[in-house]
Amino acid sequence: MYNSMKRSSWYENTVFYEIYVPSFCDGNGDGTGDLKGVISRIPYLRRLGISGIWLTPFYPSPRVDNGYDISDYRDVDPAFGTLADFDMLLQKAHQAGIRVILDMVLNHTSDHHPWFRESRSSAHSPYRDYYLWEKEIPCNWESFFDGNAWEYDDTAGMYYYHAFSKKQVCLNWSCLQVRRECAEILRFWLDRGVDGFRLDVINFLKTDRSAFGFDNPVENGVMRHIYDKNQKGIYDAIKEISNVVHAYPGKYLLGEIGEDDLYLIKSYVGEGLLDSAFQFNLGSMEKLDVAYVAEQLRRMEAEGVYPTLFFSSHDMRRHFNRLCGKDLVKAELLAVFLLTAKGIPFLYQGEEIPMEDLPVESPRDLRDIQGRYGYEKKLAEGEGEEAAFLYARERSRDYARGMVDWEREKYEDSLVCAYRKLLDIRKSHLSLCMGEYGEIRQQGGLLYYQRIWEKEKIGVYLCFGEGSLTVPYTDVLYEVKDEKGRIRGILRYEQESSWCGAYSLEPSSSE
């Protein structure tokens, strides 16, 4: 069922779709997402034209961080279904030509995990060394969710380290047995037939206890996380994971590297390491800045990066709000970009219909642990409720986590047809999957690039500003028009000339 190999590896040719399981689709009527709900949407996803799914955690968990706090790595949380449902999902997805990668959280476990219960119970427990215990707080490290990263445990009479909430306890990756256990967990899912993994915050693994000897610098009250990630030994740990996964032919290993530095991100990708990493340098930009986009495309080219392309995920505001200001034309232009620029697109559930950010208007709306922590921290520091809420709202990741409203698919302003058509064009044009860039140009709100594969040359003209395009209207594969009928985006076969030759792109004087 899979498309024929175009680039050398299937994943380089795949358009992935992130499914945040708790809010994607409710299959049993209890108001939250589950695996049966995912199964029921496979025909939709197939029709949309994506060819890979990234499933966020569905394992048993107290769900303090919506599943990123796993208490059993080899099962399905009853709220989401059963292992039989998972097997069915995998089978149905594969039959539809859709590959499935799982989110795997190897940096930390839930404090409810039996390993942690055992570990805290006695200094002589064989599990004691699975986590990072210290008699005294050794350094000033803060959690990425706010507050001290060291928590005192009464039972153990010691402090343990947690990079996220205190209920997400970091594993000790210098412990050989931890590494063996994690390898077995990966094999468990590979044996069931999954196509790969998205490794959660994988550069945060604690591979070097000697780093506890160093305080992180604090600038203007903000901690710079220097010693608590990218530790000595991290590449060896990732190599081990890679060996386990790649012993199964054709599996894909994608890493979440919590960094903006392209050079550092790239250092984790390559033979024997990860197959790819998320490029937050582009994906998480705060506002639509076309010059910045062009600059990042050029930088990624210069670094030889084959990027992942995304603008939304469960951890950030939806780009329909954040980058487009709910402007449908801009959303369509960004869809063209995601599906025609060089890289592996990761669409986020519902961006195609297009879902909007969930409103977060009062402390009651703060469900995400990061938002709630922030709120409590500020109140404890003596801030008023309003100030605490404003602080917490900025940190909360509730916005993009609302239940997908599938009724929106039928709305007049749904973008779904545009996504379908673009995915279709992508499939039948090798240059859009495996082509190199020709020119990359930007002028004000205008972005232009060419994708070239053998004799096929496609030009992509995207006008994010107020102007419109005056490009010879021939050989057009796709166009984006605004409500006034002006052409704002074009995908066309290019002949000899290009942007600075025969075509003129005329922004309005306000550009």
Ligand code: NOJ
């Ligand atoms: C990254 C995940 O995307 C995020 O949702 C989670 O809170 C942290 N890792 C901790 O697991």
